[in-house]
Amino acid sequence: MASRVNVQEIVRCNPLQVPEKFLISRREEDEPKSTADAFDLSSRIPIIDLSLLSRGHKEELNKLDQACKEWGFFQVVNHGVATEVLQGMKDATVKFFELPLEEKNNIRFPPANGRNLEFWPDSPNGFKEIIEEYSSEVKRVGEELIESLSTIMGMEKDTLLGLHKELFQTLRVNYIPPCCRPEKVLGIRPHSDVTTITVLMQEDSVIGLQIRKDGQWVPVKPIPSAFVVNVGDVIEIWSNGKYKSVEHRAVPNESKARLSYASFIFPHFDDEIEPIDHLVESSRMYKKVKYGDYLVKAMTEDFIGKEHTGMAKIGSSADVAVLLTHLL
Template identity: 50%
Template sequence: MSINIDDNELGIEMEEAFTLCPSLPVPNVQEMVEINPLQVPKRYIRNQEEMEKVNYMPHLSSEIPVIDLTLLSNGNMEELHKLDIACKEWGFFQIVNHGVQKEVMQNMRNVTDEFFKLPIIEKDKYAMLSNDVHGYGHAYVVSEEQTLDWTDTLFLLIYPTRFRQLQFWPKPPLGFKEITEAYSSEVKRVGYEIISSLSVIMGLEEDALVGLHKEVLQGLRVNYYPPCNTPEEVLGLSPHSDSSTITLLMQDNDVTGLEIRHKGNWVPVTPLSDALVVNVGDIVEIWSNGKYKSVEHRAVTNMDKRRTSHATFLFPRDDVEVEPFDHMIDAQNPKIYQKVVYGDYLRQSLKRKMEGKKHTDVAKIKESSKGSV
């Protein structure tokens, strides 16, 4: 079946769906470090309470679940049980045997490294507009007083292809578009397999969650964290949970920077060679009525090495309505989330600075109204 959409209609659809939210202009961290490696402006510095070093628990890193995607996709009951436990207790897990070739992953790392090595005058050709998050720059900066993150970002919408804004896709480096497509296509396949397995452990048909999206959207956020002279005083990325269905992250193999909150503590996610880190997004938490958790996470920096991460977000279309499934609600588990339109939910989260899970309040049923639900 073919659907004809004229250019005007498509333009309106794109504008409504993907003009997201403004972010205030702030300095380019990478260039600031190159000019003066010893400088750390006050606007990036956090106090010890914010850094929560007393809650740092590196010994728990080895307990973060590792799941074999080949077994999971084949319906292996033990692996499905591991996925259930991972989503309930951690909200994060690492995926191995995912089938994405090492060469594809390394090519993606290489081409984004080449982009961030370009002179600032070249990178700024792809700068974010004042009212959107596509391109190169910084998102979630909503006030002049806000403490800033020690990172620069490149955000691209990948799928569906008709929503791409190719003016923000760098040209150099050579082959950027082809390499990004090859990597993103494979990650999409992995993401679909994980979402299908989530359907199974939630007691649904295997294709139910993908079907509920109407159309799965996929975005790529490349985060570049330069070295910092005082890493104990800054964060690469503030604590937050993701407004996605799921997120798949490719870390550098040799630099740890991602930390997740587990039972009140911060646990580093030590990279496994060529594994993908997967985390539950807010949408799965809403669907499951809180059974599966979208967990706070953050990024830290170090004094010696730059770090690059590639986060792929899978999320619903703007007009999709999201609420807990009926079978996730009972006397012991009363409904805690109301129905939300995903586009409204996403924009509400983008209007705030990253601040843990406070952005999820907009979807929660207020205490006074729970009795009438």
């Protein structure tokens, strides 16, 4: 869990200096700033009641459809995850980040190694069990949401789950320390998620997540005990662009650290992703891609924002290169 460059330690040693490598680029500096309109838009981010959604409530399904078409983001309430489970995850994670750097470094391992129980920390006490319980509950929420997405896409509720050879889940905890120059730094740069969906738990008292909407960066105000959910690239491809994954970023706070808990839900590396036939109304926007290849390229090449989704689009530069090869 400890980051490769331990920003927590950098801030602890010198809270009034920001290393140059963390400063935003000129392009990012030119991005529009949050305005009064952006804060007004923030209050209109859809709120979905999962207890109604899971019972097939027509009005709530319509709200989900509109949220996915117009926002790509929504907040989920009445999801059935106990407050004790949510708070337990938050409390244990705070204790983890309070551990001495040497202790965190002892359990650091490359992400490519995946889940290896040998590296689980002994402290805080019960951390593994807390994460297991939290992750299990979030995966249930994710499965229920994917079933509802399948329904609003005009299919049986288990169709989208069936398109996954296996439904994978990865949990990432993001720690963004307080920053003396918050306007000059990004905690997480703009991107869309290379997932089916992402389920995020925010801190209740710190605003940091922003989504791109109508050319502005709109803050996502935390709702206590709610999850923030966003459509991933996989849903965008399956829906032939009807539902779009949306760029988002995280900004630091001047006085408070911010932790967020992102659960990425995605297909097997060998799954092939392409538009579902009945959702192609006029023209097919995306080609068939192998999910593992798409994921690796998106994560390793130097893309900005949503540029990586071009790999899956018909008429992309990759298609042109293939065509030229055949002609030559």
